[in-house]
Amino acid sequence: MKTLAIIGGGAAGLAAAVEAARESRRRSARMEITVYEASDRVGKSILATGNGRCNLSNSAIDAAVYRNAEFVREAYRALPPEKVRSSFADLGLVMREEAEGRIYPLTNKATSVLDVLRFAIRESGVRESCGTEVVAVTPVEERFLVCFADGGTVFADAVILACGGGPAQSLLPPAYPYAGVLPVLGPLKTDVAPIKGLNNIRVRCEVSLYGRPCESGDKAAGRRKALPSPSLKACEAGEVLFRDYGVSGIAIFDLSRFAEAGDVLSLDLVPETSEDALAADLSLRVERFGSRGAVELLSGMLLAPVARAVCASIGMRADDPVARGRTADLACAVKSFRLEVRGAGDVRQCQVSRGGFEVAPFSPDTMESRLHAGLYVVGEALDIDAPCGGYNLHWAWTSGALAGRAAAGRCAP
Template identity: 45%
Template sequence: MKKIAIIGGGAAGLAAAIAAGNELARLGAADECEIVLFEADPERVGRSILATGNGRCNFSNAHIDPACYRNADFVEAALRSLARLSEVSEWGSVQPVGAYGASAQGRAQPAGAFEAPVQRFFSDLGLMWREEGEGRMYPAANKASSVLDVLRAGAAAAQVRFAFGRTLSRIDAPTRAKGLLHLRFSDGSIEHADAVVVCVGGRAVSGVDFPAGIHVEPTRPVLGPLATDSRITRQLNNIRVKCAVSLERSGSLVAREEGELLFRDYGVSGVCVFNLSRLACEGDVLSIDFLPHMPAAERDAWLFARRKHLSARLGENGQITAENVLRGAMLPQVAQVLCKCAGIDPARPLSKKDVLALSRVIGGLCLTVRGIGDAKQCQVSRGGLSVAAFDSQTMEAVCASGLFAAGEALDVDAPCGGYNLHWAWSSGLLAGVSAARSVVSADGEGEGE
C-alpha cells in the first residue's frame, strides 16, 4: 500500500487531502494508496479555520488579482496551473450552482480562471456562500464552522485518515531514486511516505528541518496592528475613524489604504493598517488623512467657509474657535488632538494661519512606525519556504521529488479580503492532485524502503 502524508490539517492540508483522495479515485487507484493527515493538534483538524473572519470565515474573494500576493509571479503561475487542472479533474466538474452574490442582479458574476477552481471545489462539497463588499465571500450560514463541516465530510468521503497529536519535526529525502520520504515526529516516531504535502502554516514552518536545497526564509508576523509613537494615539484609544492612511518611507509613498482605523494606546489597528503592516518597517511614517475625499485646496476652502459662516452667525461677540469650526465634522476628542498637533489652542479664536495649519494636520497626521503592535493579532506570517525551491505547476520541491508544499508554509501572503485562504485552498488543491498523480505514475520501485 502506498502512502500520501499530508502534514497539517488547516485550510491547505484539508484541501490537499480531499483533492488527493478524489484524484486517486478518478485514476482508479483509491485502493492502492492511503492518505494520512498528520495534525499537531491532539484532537481536531481545522481549528485555525474557525477563528477566521471573526468566526464567519471570509474564505475567498470574487476578484482574485495575483498581483496582490507576495511572490506574485509564482502565485499567478500556480493559479493558472490549477485552473487548467480543474478543467479535467472530477472535483472541478461541478458548477458553482450554490453561489449567490451581491451583484446588481442579485446573483454572483461568473467566476474567472483564478477564482473558479476554489468555487467549484466548495460547490462540489455543498457549501453555499454570499458575496459581500469588495468581493469578500462568506459561507451563507455566516459561520466558519459550516466551512469546516463540509471539509470534514469531504475528507471522510475521500477516505482520509487523521492522525492527531503528531508534530512533524524533520523530513529527509529518499536516499535513492523513487525511494520513500522519511518523516520524523517530535515524539521520536518515524513514518515513511511516497509523497508528502507540507501544510504546517506560517508560524510552524521554521520548526521543521527540510532536506538540503529547501530554504526557509525567516518568518515574522504581519497583517496586524502597528505600534507607533503613542503620545498621540493613547489620547484617542478605542476611537474609530474612516480615513485614508499613506505609508511613507524617506518621503516617498510606499502604499495607501482607505478604510476604518482604530486608535489604540500603543498605535493603530483596523483593516487598512493590517494591510499596510505587510510592507511597513520601523521608522516609516503613517500619514492619516481624516477627510480623504477632499483635496487640500478644497479642505482649506471648506475651513475658511466654516469660519466665515460662524462669524456671520455668532456676530462680533462670538468666538470662532477650532472646536466650533470642526464641530459635526469629527468627534470632539479627535478635533482636540488635531488642534494640539497643529499647535492651536482649540478654545482660542482661529487665525488665518491657524486654519492653514489645521488643514494640513487634518490631511496628514503623521505617526512614526515602531513595528508590529501585537503579534498575537497578526493574521499571517511573512516568510517561510522559499518559492524558488518549488515548481509552481505542481507545488513539488525541485530538489526532492515527492515533497510538496502548500498554504502559508510557503513564502506567500496577501492583504485582508479572503486572499490568504484562497491561496491556502488553491495551493492545497494543486499540491494534493499533483501528489496523487506522482504516486500513481511512480512504478513502486522504492516500496518497502
C-alpha cells in the same frame, strides 16, 4: 499501497487531502492518505478566520497583490480561482459575496467550511492523526522518512508540508532556503503622544504609508511641504481604530505588510474633500463661528478628541479661536495627521506570517520540489502572503489542491 503524508490539517492540508482523494478515485488508484495534525483536531485555524465567518475567497482574486506574485500567477493559471470555488460548491458549500468581492459561506459560519471539508475526507477514507507533531521530513532514496515529536517514524511515498506560517525551517533539509517569519496583517505600534486620549476611537479615512519621514517643514508654523511621492509605499482607505499603543483596523492590517519601524503613516481624515476646498471651508467656518475654539470649529467634521489631537499636532491650542491665516495649516493637518511606525502591534492579532520556505525550489503548477520529487510545500509555509479579503485562504486552498492532485498522480500506478 502507496502512502501520502500530509503534515498539518489546516486550510491547505485539508484542501490537499480532499483533492488527493478525488484524484486517486479518478485514477482508480489505491492510496493511503494520512493528515498528521499537531493539535487535538484538524481545521482549528479555519474556525478562527473572518471573525468566525471565514472569508474564504474573493471574487476578484488577483495574483498581483501577493508576495511572490509571479509564482502565484502560475499557480492560479494551473488552477483558476473559479474552479477552486466550484470545488467548494461540489462539496455542498453555498457561498455569498459581500462588499469588495469577499466570499463567505451563506451560513456566515466558518464551521460550514470546515464541515464540508471534513465530511469529504471522512467519506474518502483519509486518516486523521491528531496530536501528532512532525519534527522532520528526510528524503531517503525515492521516499521520505517522517519523524514525530514522540520519537515515532513512518515512511511515505509523497509528503505535502502544510504546516502554516509558524517557524518550520527545521522540518526540511538545509537545501531549502528559508526566509525568517514575521507576523503581518495586524495592528501597528506607533508613537503614542499624538494619539493620547484616542484609545478605541474609530475613524474612516485614507491612510498612506511613507518609507521615511516625509517632511521637514516648520511644525510650529504648521505648514508642511508636499509629500514626495517616491517614498510612498502603499495607501489604503477604510476604518482605522486608535489604540493606546498605536493603530488597528483593516486598512492598517493591509498596510502592515509593507510597514517598518521608522516609516510614517499619514491619515487623511476627510478624504472626500481636497485640501484647498477644506481650507476654504474652514475659512468660512471662521467667518461664521469666529468665536469658537479650534476644536469646536471642527465639530460636525471630526470627533472632538480627534480634532484635539489634530490641533495639537500643529501646536494649535484647542480652545483658542483659529486665526484667519491658519486655516490652511489646519486643513493640512486634517489631511495629513502623521504617526511614526514603531513596529508590529499585538502579534497575537496578526493574521499571517511573512516568510517561510522560499518559492524558487518549487514548481508553481504542482508545488512539488525540484530537488526531491514527491515533496510538496503549500499554503502559508511558503513565503507567500496577501492582503485581507479572502486572498490568503484562497492561496491555501489552491496550493493545497494543486499539490494533492499532483501527489495522487505520482502515487498512481
